[in-house]
Amino acid sequence: MQRGKMGRILIVDDEPHMRRILVSNLRQDQHQTWEAAGVQEARRHLATSDYDAVFTDQKMQDGEGLEVLKAARESDPSLSVVFLTAVGTIELAVESMRHGAFDFLAKPFQPEVVRAAARRACEQTRLRRENELLKGAVVRLEGTSEIYGRNESIVALREKIARVAPTSATVLITGETGTGKELVARAIHHSSPRSSKPFVAVNCAAFTETLLESELFGHEKGAFTGADRSRQGLFEAxxxxTLFLDEAGEMSLAAQAKLLRILTDGQLIRVGSTKPRTVDVRVLVATHRDLEQRVREATFRQDLYYRLAVVPIHIPPLRERRDDIPGLCQMFSRQIATDLKLPQRRISATALQSLMQYGFPGNVRELRNLIERAYILSTQDEIGPENFPVAPASDVPAAVNNNGHKDSGHLPSPESPQQSFDLTAFLEKTEKELILKTLASTGGAQAEAARRMGLSRSALAYKLTKYGIKPAGE
Ligand SMILES: Nc1ncnc2c1ncn2[C@@H]1O[C@H](COP(=O)(O)OP(=O)(O)OP(=O)(O)O)[C@@H](O)[C@H]1O
Ligand SMILES: [Mg+2]
Known part of the structure; x- marks a missing residue:
């Protein structure tokens, strides 16, 4: 192994036999090792010496691995801690990753696996220390600020990103299309010690089975027809x-086996080769599919799923955080105006109201596209509701006919199935009702009604003529 990569490693386990195995494995790579037989002893070591990595058992006679992790964090926040887990304690391992563990190793261990983990852990500690020196901060938040959201789910999401970014943990990002999965992956990379190194994104659904394998892992010359020279894969690149595997639910079982190998011992084999190559890549995975379901159907490996789901991040659909819609509209309107070199436009209150009730099957991406389309297609200095889709048809008759004037501001539920209907007629009817309702509430005062609906007076006057509305007193 390369000089400078060996480290000072503290081994915490109450079984002398376990410690012996680890010591002998680690010494092969010239690491220096220290042993602690329990939590108390580990605390004393951590308080008095510096280490580059800690390997700790989970359950010991005088306490738990999590206490060791905590003590390690207190002595040096950059220190990587690796958990040693026994069969059937995967939950605990997952928990420890949530608390900031760097990695976990399942007993019984293979010597190469232990050595690879030690290498990565020491390297990670070193990177974090360097990073802290350079940046003067323990956690860098850049990149995450672009993820807009005041809803508590998004606030929690940003916090989670800040916590996982400095580790090398694999993260499974789930959410419907357009919720921001790739945005989250990029934010994790940018806030991580790897930010100056490549971020490679690959859409697994875009390749056939064989192509995906050679794309990810590379191939040797002659590995298949057309492979006229050997080529490195995206993992090596x-x-x-960080490698971002988008739509990872679509990977073939063969590719899944290879991915598992990389995640467990950092090694890959190019297609058509037998020689393992070592890579140091942090893997982030996204899918809009229910992977647990795929595991049940046996199209997704369970062991791989556990590896990937160590740190799960779920992004809720936009319709479950509607309070963020106005803020997102503002932000996108500003961005789009700048991009298109147009003056920024207001989004009228009625337009906003219809957006607040819409279902957004395409989530945040759809919202951005809608605003962009409104900028391009409309020439008015205010974006009105006619630019936006309304709720689906099935509820329309109920909303328009049955509710009549009583509840005309209410738009039909957006989640119901789509049917064809006359969009223009529906929009006009709704708009007319809204105007009538607003005028009624202002006692016929047009200036005030226009203000409440976010319309200019002349726009309101135009609409009054169009719908043949004669306000009281005129
Ligand atoms: N919270 C947010 N703040 C700002 N922009 C966002 C937010 N969420 C999503 N976006 C924007 O929405 C668009 C879609 O996001 P992204 O491509 O990350 O979604 P995705 O979940 O990967 O979608 P898909 O499953 O279709 O690939 C991007 O332009 C992204 O910048
Ligand atoms: Mg995506």
Whole structure:
């Protein structure tokens, strides 16, 4: 192994036999090792010496691995802690990753696996220390600020990103299309010690089975028809950086087996080769599919799923955080105006109201596209509701006919199935009712009604003529 990569490693386990195995494995790579037989002893070591990595058992006679993790964090926040887990304690391992553990190793261990984990852990500690020196901060939040959201789910999401970013943990990002999965992956990379190294994104659904394998893992010359020279794969291209596997639910079982190998011992084999190559890549995975379901159907490996789901991040659909819609509209309106070199436009209150009730099957991406389309297609200095889709048809008759004037501001529920209907007629009817309702509530005062609906007076006057509305007193 390369000089400078060996480290000072503290081994915490109450079984002398376990400690012996680890010591002998780690010494092969010239690491220096220290042993602690329990939590108390580990605390004393951590308080008095510096280490580059800690390997700790989970359950010991005088306490738990999590206490060791906590003590390690207190002595040096950059220190990587690796958990040693026994069969059937995967839950605990997952929990420890949530608390900031760097990695976990399942007993019984293979010597190469232990050594690879030690290498990565020491390297990670070193990177974090360097990073802290350079940046003067323990956690860098850049990149996450672009993820807009005041809803508590998004606030929690940003916090989670800040916590997982400095580790090398694999993260499984789930959410419907357009919720911001790739945005989250990029934010994790940018806030991580790997930010100056490549971020490589690959859409697994875009390749056939065989192509995906050679794309990810590379191939040797002659591995298949057309492979006229050997080529490195994306994992090698992402060395020391982050690989983002989008639509990972679509990977073939063969590719899944290879991915599992990389995640457990950092090794890959190119298609058509037998020689393992070592790579240091942090893997982030996204899917809009229910992977647990795929595991049940046996199209997704369970062991891989557990590896990937160590740190799950779920992004809720936009319709479950509607309070963020106005803020997102503002932000996108500003961005789009700048991009298109147009003056920024107001989004009228009625337009906003219809957006607040819409279902957004395409989530945040759809919202951005809608605003962009309104900028391009409309020439008015205010974006009105006619630019936006309304709720689906099935509820329309109920909303328009049955409710009549009583509850005309209410738009039909957006989640119901789509049917064809006359959009223009529906929009006009709704708009007319809204105007009538607003005028009624202002006692016929047009200036005030226009203000409440976010319309200019002349726009309201135009609409009054169009719908043949004669306000009281005129
Ligand atoms: N919270 C947010 N703040 C700002 N922009 C966002 C937010 N969420 C999503 N976006 C924007 O919405 C668009 C879609 O996001 P992204 O591509 O990350 O979604 P995705 O979940 O990967 O979608 P898909 O499953 O279709 O690939 C991007 O332009 C992204 O910048
Ligand atoms: Mg995506």
């Amino acid at each position: 992402a060395h020391e950086g």
